[in-house]
Amino acid sequence: MPILGLEPSLYPAKPAHFDIENVIRPNILSLQPYRCARDDYSEGILLDANENAMGHSIPSFSQDASCTLDNELQHTLELDLHRYPSPTHDPIKSRIAALRGIPGPEYVFLGVGSDEVIDLLMRVCVAPGKEKILTTPPTYGMYSVCAQVNDVGVVQVPLELSGANGEGGESGRFSLRTSEIKQAIDADPSIKLIFLCSPGNPTGTLIPLSAVRELLEYENFKGIVVVDEAYIDFAGEHASAASLITQYANVCVMQTLSKSFGLAAIRLGIALAHPALIQILMNTKAPYNISTPTASLALAALSPEAVASMRRKLQDLIAGREWLLQQLSTLFPGDLGTAVGGNDANFIVVPVLEKGGSGKPDSARAHRIYKTLAEQQGVVVRYRGSEPGCAGCLRITVGTEQENQTVVDKFKEVFQNL
Structure with a gap:
């Protein structure tokens, strides 16, 4: 079944063993996404979305000192808060694509924090009560929380700990057990997603791109490798798996503006992936998931000066x-x-x-x-x-x-x- 909204020329071809239509749940592939008003037109006299044409009622200034708003809020109040936000936010996506060295906005998805991306990936790929994800503890706790919420099984392949963790002055070092992950995949073909946190939380450990590539090329795994890179900017240049996106359609890289950009409060998460997976996420998300104030701050944060x-x-x-x-x-x-x-x-x-x-x-x-x-x-x-x-x-x-x-x-x- 074709992916609704995806140009035929954009269907993935690499790696050869990966077929995205076999990864996505059939009900998601057949989904007719909600078409919102701003999908059609965004200029003119907009009388199509049942918005309040009189605008918001928040006073900029008032005789009542308790109602007077700080000057810092004036820019936000001047935004079109009475209008629904853009469903796509392409200017933000274009800046992210340029920053991360990927071809264009069609490779970028925006979510309400990375947690929305995690939840969406499970909902579109993993059948409740039947299929599973794989995690590598110690790792970010929301993978297992989202799995439980979505009635998805979890297979765990712990990171390998070397060193003595404080004994004899040695440092405990964590590394990915790729051979054990392959064994888990061979034993359980219901695994649809592999979640890798790099740098890890709580380990702070960067997973080498060679290890990620090894899993992407493993022919017995037909699912998607998700690399959570919330802390990637603290790991130096050339560390990001975003460099693999144009080579592999079975990788999804998650990033965020919460950490290095210092914008945890605005809740903007990012998925970088092949346009086929991005289109699936766009078809499934809530119509206006990123608010106008969040989008305004994110666009400013991605300016060259910022x-x-x-x-x-x-x-x-x-x-x-x-x-x-x-x-x-x-x-x-x-x-x-x-x-x-x-x-x-x-x-x-x-x-x-x-x-x-x-x-x-x-x-x-x-x-x-x-x-x-x-x-x-x-x-x-x-x-x-x-x-x-x-x-x-x-x-x-x-x-x-x-x-x-x-x-x-x-x-x-x-x-x-x-």
């Missing part, structure tokens, strides 16, 4: 990451082990050790320190000790220079008592 500013801040955060790693490793030799993972994101993961110098990670102590930092010291980090391979671990986001110094100072205080 991208240059983002990259300068990125370097500051990377320098802060290295400073934190150095401080924590030298100041607390008996309390903290060597950082776990690859340190390719905007956070670090360190194991809290047992008191007494055994060198073994201590999850109970780590949880006490986590609670004490948050409730008594005003510093909130994340306890990750229950994740596979992360015994005793705390995840610390890289902050400003002052925040990083405060973290170190507060660790000094809590380790005297715990």
Whole structure:
């Protein structure tokens, strides 16, 4: 069954073993997507969408001081808030395509955060109660949450942990078990999606493109490899799997404006993939999923000046990451082990050790320190000790220079008592 809205010339041809029509659920392929008013016309006297022609009623200024809005909101109020937003946002997609070095906007999908992309991929590819996804724990928790919501099974192939995770001063290092993933695929052909987090959360580990390519070329896997790159800008140049999109129709790369762009509040997620998969996602999404204020901020964030500013801040955060790693490793030799993972994101993961110098990670102590930092010291980090391979671990986001110094100072205080 053809993909509605996709030009025949855009049907994927590589890799040869991949047929996207066999990946997408039949009910999605046959779906007649909702056609919204702005799909047809977006200029003129617009009387087609039952909008409020009088405009919004939010006062810009008022005699009542409680109703007076900050000047920062004036630009938002001047947007066409009484009109439904664009269903496509092609200017944003074009800037993303140029930034990531892919051919054009037809390779880009926008979602309400990456979580909408995750949910949509499961809904269009994986039959509830029958088919499955594969994850590689420790990894981002929303994959399994979305799977449960969609009644989708989960096959887990844990990352391989090498090193001692704080024992004897060695660092725990994570790597992808591609051979075990292939074995899982051979044993269970119902697996439709493989979710790889790179750099990983909570591991901070970058998955080599060679490993991703190996799975894309594995002929027994007929599904799609999803590479979640929320932290990719912290991993250096040439690390992104976006470079594989024009070669492989069975890869989908997820990115976001939440991390390196510092726009977590606007909830803009990105999928980069072959136009065939992008068209399927467009056919399935809600008609106006990206709001006008979000789109306005995203377009501004993707301007050349804003991208240059983002990259300068990125370097500051990377320098802060290295400073934190150095401080924590030298100041607390008996309390903290060597950082776990690859340190390719905007956070670090360190194991809290047992008191007494055994060198073994201590999850109970780590949880006490986590609670004490948050409730008594005003510093909130994340306890990750229950994740596979992360015994005793705390995840610390890289902050400003002052925040990083405060973290170190507060660790000094809590380790005297715990």
